[in-house]
Amino acid sequence: MKYSAWSLLRGALGGHRQWPPAWRDAAPKPRYDVVIVGGGGHGLAAAYYLAKNHGITNVAVVERGWIGGGNTGRNTTIVRSNYLYPESARLYDFSLKLYEGLSQALNFNIMLSQRGQLMLAHSRHDLDSMSRWANAMRMNGIQAELLSREAVAALAPVIDLSPQARFPVLGAFMQRRAGTARHDAVAWGYARAASALGVDIIQNCEVRGFINEGGRCVGVDTARGALRAERVGIAAAGHSSVLAKLAGFRLPVTSYALQAMVTEPLKPLLDTVVISPSTGAYVSQSDKGEIVIGAMLDLFPSYAQRGSFAVTQAILAATLAIFPSFSRLRLMRQWAGIVDVVHDSSPIIGPTPVPGLYINCGWGTGGFKAIPAGGWTLAHVLATGATHPLAEPFQLGRFVSGRLVDEAAASGIAH
Amino acid sequence: MMHIPCPWCGARDENEFVCGGTSHLQRPALDVSDEVWGAYLFFRDNPKGVHLERWRHVHGCGQWFNAARNTLTHEILSVYRMTDPVPQ
Numbered sequence: 001m002k003y004s005a006w007s008l009l010r011g012a013l014g015g016h017r018q019w020p021p022a023w024r025d026a027a028p029k030p031r032y033d034v035v036i037v038g039g040g041g042h043g044l045a046a047a048y049y050l051a052k053n054h055g056i057t058n059v060a061v062v063e064r065g066w067i068g069g070g071n072t073g074r075n076t077t078i079v080r081s082n083y084l085y086p087e088s089a090r091l092y093d094f095s096l097k098l099y100e101g102l103s104q105a106l107n108f109n110i111m112l113s114q115r116g117q118l119m120l121a122h123s124r125h126d127l128d129s130m131s132r133w134a135n136a137m138r139m140n141g142i143q144a145e146l147l148s149r150e151a152v153a154a155l156a157p158v159i160d161l162s163p164q165a166r167f168p169v170l171g172a173f174m175q176r177r178a179g180t181a182r183h184d185a186v187a188w189g190y191a192r193a194a195s196a197l198g199v200d201i202i203q204n205c206e207v208r209g210f211i212n213e214g215g216r217c218v219g220v221d222t223a224r225g226a227l228r229a230e231r232v233g234i235a236a237a238g239h240s241s242v243l244a245k246l247a248g249f250r251l252p253v254t255s256y257a258l259q260a261m262v263t264e265p266l267k268p269l270l271d272t273v274v275i276s277p278s279t280g281a282y283v284s285q286s287d288k289g290e291i292v293i294g295a296m297l298d299l300f301p302s303y304a305q306r307g308s309f310a311v312t313q314a315i316l317a318a319t320l321a322i323f324p325s326f327s328r329l330r331l332m333r334q335w336a337g338i339v340d341v342v343h344d345s346s347p348i349i350g351p352t353p354v355p356g357l358y359i360n361c362g363w364g365t366g367g368f369k370a371i372p373a374g375g376w377t378l379a380h381v382l383a384t385g386a387t388h389p390l391a392e393p394f395q396l397g398r399f400v401s402g403r404l405v406d407e408a409a410a411s412g413i414a415h
Numbered sequence: 416m417m418h419i420p421c422p423w424c425g426a427r428d429e430n431e432f433v434c435g436g437t438s439h440l441q442r443p444a445l446d447v448s449d450e451v452w453g454a455y456l457f458f459r460d461n462p463k464g465v466h467l468e469r470w471r472h473v474h475g476c477g478q479w480f481n482a483a484r485n486t487l488t489h490e491i492l493s494v495y496r497m498t499d500p501v502p503q
């Protein structure tokens with residue numbers, strides 16, 4: 001069913017009782033062309049682009065819990081493409097461009113809001129490094145601006161801009177095309193569009209092993225039986241190492257908890273995303289009015305999706321130093337997701353040491369913005385066996401050759 | 416908040432400590448292949464379960480020690496000295 005103003009009107013007249021489910025909750029079949037492990041944004045997008053770009057529709061997405069229940073449904077929804085190196089700029093800007101047309105392409109409102117992102121400078125050093133960063137972006141053909149303190153005051157008066165502020169604001173750097181999108185809608189939109197093209201979305205179905213014949217991966221063992229496939233893709237974020245172990249190899253990944261929290265809803269007071277890299281605070285206001293606060297990593301390996309109170313405390317202190325007027329707000333919820341951190345903060349999208357088995361991981365704290373590109377490039381390698389040009393710099397082999405794409409500077413903060 | 420039993424100071428709050436990552440990694444000889452060197456630098460077991468890891472009581476006695484900790488429950492099963500062998 002196509003969503004439109006007309007269908008909405010018809011729905012309203014019928015009391016909104018006749019809407020069909022957005023996608024089929026499928027039962028597993030014994031054989032597929034491609035099986036994708038993990039029903040987060042990257043897995044669902046890969047399934048959609050397999051069907052849409054490559055005409056491969058005999059595809060299953062196998063999800064342990066419910067789709068979007070991992071990091072995709074737990075993130076602070078910031079999208080941007082302000083990376084330092086040309087390889088990353090190409091990949092993330094391709095992703096942002098796909099986001100810009102995604103509501104139309106999927107016929108599902110992902111609520112993309114390009115409200116811009118302010119990166120605050122609190123010291124002379126911050127100013128210098130931000131002009132380097134903005135210049136690097138411009139060299140890569142991506143718009144970026146340096147803003148004065150006065151311009152910051154005009155854009156976001158709720159920030160403490162007084163000279164006696166604990167972290168005085170000297171200026172900022174901005175990508176105007178950055179913004180937020182509705183995270184659940186991204187998962188649901190891809191799921192609905194993939195399902196409509198014939199993809200099976202199988203929830204409550206944990207992958208417990210890989211079927212290996214003659215050294216080749218030919219399917220997965222799941223809680224609901226064996227699914228054979230020509231090719232298998234893993235898109236399991238913080239659980240990538242667990243799956244790699246089942247398949248018999250290791251990854252350059254460490255899993256950490258990354259937490260976020262929201263306050264009670266307020267009237268609109270902040271219409272841009274604000275990041276203060278040197279304090280670790282980053283904040284936006286959701287369409288519902290909640291202040292969405294993201295944290296830095298809990299810096300010890302973890303698979304517990306809760307987040308440590310020590311970090312909650314630190315991030316709230318940093319947030320209040322920048323936004324003192326938030327001190328009266330009550331927190332509604334706090335949670336964490338398990339993120340897959342690699343040494344250079346860049347992703348891995350390509351073949352694994354096991355023939356027939358491919359992986360998309362390593363997005364760490366910042367892979368929501370990359371869902372369209374991660375899905376697109378994983379679908380490409382699953383369909384053709386060849387690495388997509390955008391993904392060439394992002395292969396496992398870089399951890400042997402030493403050719404890292406070290407975005408730790410640009411992605412050092414959780415986002 | 417984890418309570419981490421420093422072998423010298425006793426149980427203290429987690430924010431007095433920093434985690435130094437996986438323990439017992441052995442630096443290979445300098446003439447090994449790129450594969451072996453890459454594995455040493457970057458590739459990890461990253462277990463969901465018991466992980467042997469280094470911690471430093473940075474806002475306390477300043478000492479390093481090892482801990483066997485469950486990465487899913489955060490339960491600390493044992494702490495032991497930096498030079499102690501891998502526990503069984």
Ligand SMILES: Cc1cc2nc3c(=O)[nH]c(=O)nc-3n(C[C@H](O)[C@H](O)[C@H](O)COP(=O)(O)OP(=O)(O)OC[C@H]3O[C@@H](n4cnc5c(N)ncnc54)[C@H](O)[C@@H]3O)c2cc1C
Nearest residue numbers: 038040041042064070071072076078207337367368369415
């Ligand atoms: C608090 C927080 C804030 C963040 N903020 C931002 C942000 O503002 N901007 C941004 O760009 N990124 C952000 N990120 C990062 C972003 O959320 C992730 O990089 C992205 O969502 C990863 O998508 P994914 O599809 O790879 O993983 P996920 O959405 O985690 O999906 C992986 C799926 O695999 C499933 N799975 C695992 N094991 C198995 C198994 N054995 N069998 C079957 N299924 C399995 C899981 O249940 C899960 O649903 C944030 C992350 C967190 C946690």
Ligand SMILES: [Zn+2]
Nearest residue numbers: 421424472476
């Ligand atoms: Zn101590």
